[in-house]
Amino acid sequence: MSKYLPLIIGIEGTALNANESNFLSDYNPWGVILFQRNCIDYKKTLTLINNIKSKTHENIPILIDQEGGRVSRLNYKEFPRTLSAKLFGDIFTKDKNLALRALTLNTNLIAASLKDMGININTVPVLDIPSQNESGVIGDRAFSNNKDTISKMGKIVLNENSSNGVGSVIKHIPGHGRATVDSHLGLPIITDEKFLLESDDFVPFEALNNAPLAMTAHALYQKFDENNVATLSEIMIKKIIRNSIGFKGTLMTDDISMKALSGNVATNSFLALQAGCDLVLHCNGNFNEVCQIAEKISVLNLVSIEPLLLDIFKTKKTLDLKEITSELNYILSRAS
Secondary structure, eight states, rough: OBBBBBEEEOSSSSOOHHHHHHHHHHOOEEEEEEGGGOOOSSHHHHHHHHHHHSOOTOOOOEOEEEEEEEEEEEOOOTTTTOOOOOHHHHHHHHOOOHHHHHHHHHHHHHHHHHHHOOOEOOOOOOOOOOTTTTTSSSSSGSOSOOOOOHHHHHHHHHHHHHHTOOEEEEEEEEEOOOOOSOTTTTTTTEEHHHHIIIIIITTHHHHTTOOOOEOOOOOOEEOSSSSSSSGHHHHHIIIIIIIIIIOOOOEEEETTTTTTTTTTTHHHHHHHHHHHEEEEOSSSOOOOHHHHHHHHOOOSSSSSOOOHHHHHHHHHOOOOOOOOOOOOHHHHHHHH
């Protein structure tokens, strides 16, 4: 089984530059994540994906945040329009069967379109339960504020992605919904009692603990570990995420360059892996930071791509996207 540097990197622009090409060949990172800055033109994006594979291998995980609504990286006419998770949750309150059918159709539409481009991981579903005082960074990215609704809808996303050959990333484990600070900008400190988190926020993650991947929350859960953000906390990763929630898949950090984490990205990357994360995610495309991280973590063990994920990548499904779009639009018109 091949081994890779435990790092997912962002690319600076719409094409690989010389430094990035050499890095992919020399360091063999586990994966690459794409953002809107990389995806301005459909054909150029296809070329970029093919070039990444030519520098690495056919099964390299290529990730994207194509949640829908305001978190959509592919926004050109060749890609289906995307809808926020909350839209499906809102329909669920009126007609459960209609909502679940609409979500199934939407997930198939997005997953099949990603697969067709060569993108094999979508960082969905969001399983956070937004509280009344939540910072807004989750907001309509969540299906609902009901744990059972989120669990039901999350399972559909997980299953339909897999059936289309696309891996899923449950996020932000163990739950970002009580954070009153946006972790892109600062450190959220969650002070709620253990029993509240265990009986509410953790539940959707337990329900989907068979997901192939999960992304950590950059938040400090004061009642569990008052000193370390979850991404860097051995207590949170080993006792809560692995044992209590029961997640056995590949655990990746949220973007290691976010402001919730103090200190430098290389040290934080090392500490995250030491704490129990399997992969470091670095998104901003800053090549100097990428090199610093690679140098710092290169002394640690290399990692493989889990067989479960490789099996998902091999899955192929034939769909009539026009028919799916037509049925989805009909349901949405009925629900409006």
